[in-house]
Amino acid sequence: xxxxxxxxxxxxxxxxxxxxxxxxxxxxxxxxxxxxxxxxxxxxxxxxxxxxxxxxxxxxxxxxxxxxxxxxxxxxxxxxxxxxxxxxxxxxxxxxxxxxxxxxxxxxxxxxxxxxxxxxxxxx
Numbered sequence: 572x573x574x575x576x577x578x579x580x581x582x583x584x585x586x587x588x589x590x591x592x593x594x595x596x597x598x599x600x601x602x603x604x605x606x607x608x609x610x611x612x613x614x615x616x617x618x619x620x621x622x623x624x625x626x627x628x629x630x631x632x633x634x635x636x637x638x639x640x641x642x643x644x645x646x647x648x649x650x651x652x653x654x655x656x657x658x659x660x661x662x663x664x665x666x667x668x669x670x671x672x673x674x675x676x677x678x679x680x681x682x683x684x685x686x687x688x689x690x691x692x693x694x695x
Contacts, residue, residue, distance in 0.1 A: 575620045591637040
């Protein structure tokens with residue numbers, strides 16, 4: 572799985588949300604909010620191109636960038652990485668940690684119960 576830095580993920584989020592964008596549009600969309608100049612945004616774009624997370628296409632004489640990595644694949648990879656690094660790849664210790672340090676709302680508990688019931692039905 573391609574590792575995407577926090578800064579690179581800002582670029583990816585803009586592309587997932589708004590679709591193909593040119594560098595100037597990415598600067599306006601992400602750079603200004605992060606206080607990044609054009610050079611910083613272009614550096615991040617180039618890193619993402621090398622990682623094959625995005626592709627460059629010519630349109631009207633300008634480069635436009637589109638994601639090759641889906642948001643779902645990114646979230647899956649990041650989630651698994653977190654589980655592996657902090658909880659030995661197991662979900663139960665993650666949930667226990669959150670339940671201990673941040674009380675779960677009744678709606679969250681019901682949602683977890685529903686997810687578990689659905690998983691048990693799928694396995695059975």
